[in-house]
Amino acid sequence: MARLLLLGGTAEALELARSTAGDPGLHTVTSLAGRTRRPAEIPGEVRVGGFGGAEGLARHLQEQAIDLLVDATHPFAVVMARNAAQACHDTGVPRLKLLRPAWRPAPGDLWLEAADAAAAAAGLSGLGGRFFLTTGLRDIAAFAGLEDPWFLVRLIDRPEAALPLARHDLILARGPFAEAAEVALMRGHRIEALIAKNSGGYSTYAKIAAARRLGLPVVMIRRPKAPAGEMAETVDQVLAWIAARTGRGGPS
Template sequence: MHLLILGGTTEARRLAELLADAPTPGLRVTTSLAGRVAAPRLPPGEVRVGGFGGADGLAAWLREHAVDLLIDATHPFAGTISFNAARAAATAHVPLLALRRPGWTPVEGDTWHDAASLEEAARLLPGLGRRVFLTTGRMGLAAFAGLDGLWFLVRSVDAPGAPHPARMETLLDRGPFTLEGERAVLRRHRIDVVVTKDSGGAATAPKLTAAREAGLPVVVVRRPPAPDGVPVVSTPEEALRAVRDAYARHPAARGGTPAVPEGG
């Protein structure tokens, strides 16, 4: 049985780790990374890096490599690949499961401002503060490039390219982040407004607590729509159970020999 994980997230790596910790005879696990990060944290098992060439390219890859189950564990804001995965799975007749971390919800004391896009977040900023902690990554900085009256602290894994805000300092770092570390960032840089995508999960959530403690407004960019009709789980452990259920129904679990593509 061949499992393909569309990865790049903490949850995808954790699922690959769970599968590696208790290897199952006859189960082949491949994780695909988009290749947007220069030095990604590689999960255990087979890894491929790079795009597929859209939905048709992914469908062809699924067929060529005899994939039996596809798990979309990409970032909640990687909307295009999720729709491509749904189309490809339907075309190649491969079961699809989405591993999608729950979004964040405000609690008492939060001052959140909802935005439908990075562009809308940029329009909100002049009325909220002048020193911005921008935690939306290095992609999409063009939306903030025209805000010359504001200063930005941009945190990303890799250095951003142009276009970007004229008054900007870059903080190269990778989560998970600690609450004490986020408090220090806000104090050191005199931040008065935070911008984030609703990525969900615990790895980057401490900034929300730090902002709440400091009484700072937070602009939260809503998630893009996801494909309808795709079964969804919210944790790697739930995904692991789904993989085991699929394996139990596969010929490999009954001593059979799954089809292996030529050269595989």
């Protein structure tokens, strides 16, 4: 039986775990960083926590006799992606990166692209004073030095420490989100601009569509570059890659 290590933390990784669960020729282990407190129910084996860098992951691949690695982490989880590339290079374990397509501006969108969270924070002047900040906890520190703006922050889990923002409200919610609810939320808080990462995918796209509907600008943080190597954009492409690598043809 082939052993697959699936680096997760995304909706696509969950879909892959579900799709491979009944496969008698494949043992799938989903790996999570352990950042969220209520991870969704994942079929198959699940391990939680870091590996200890690229070297730790290389050791893990060997000790666990992993045959294939699918990196289905979030497009912004670049440290993990680089470590996976390095560890697979060093051990010869085949690796596929699942990278959902980035969002592209549609007619009516008012996007201001930023290279990273710091650049996004530096570019807020002139966009009003009330922002919907949806970057996730790690990037909030980039907005800490700003005294004037007010932020509506949305996170999945309540943070352990107070947010380092002078003026803000916090809401807790997990996607997927609906466009009508996002429009109501932004209207209700008199939001003047949305700050988002270009995550791609369906689960959090509603806020982008809502900003378009409301005619609001979006400060869009560009994706970091993924390491070179084999890439897939969809779960079906990953399943076909696994099938080909395990000598069992593609999905029907």
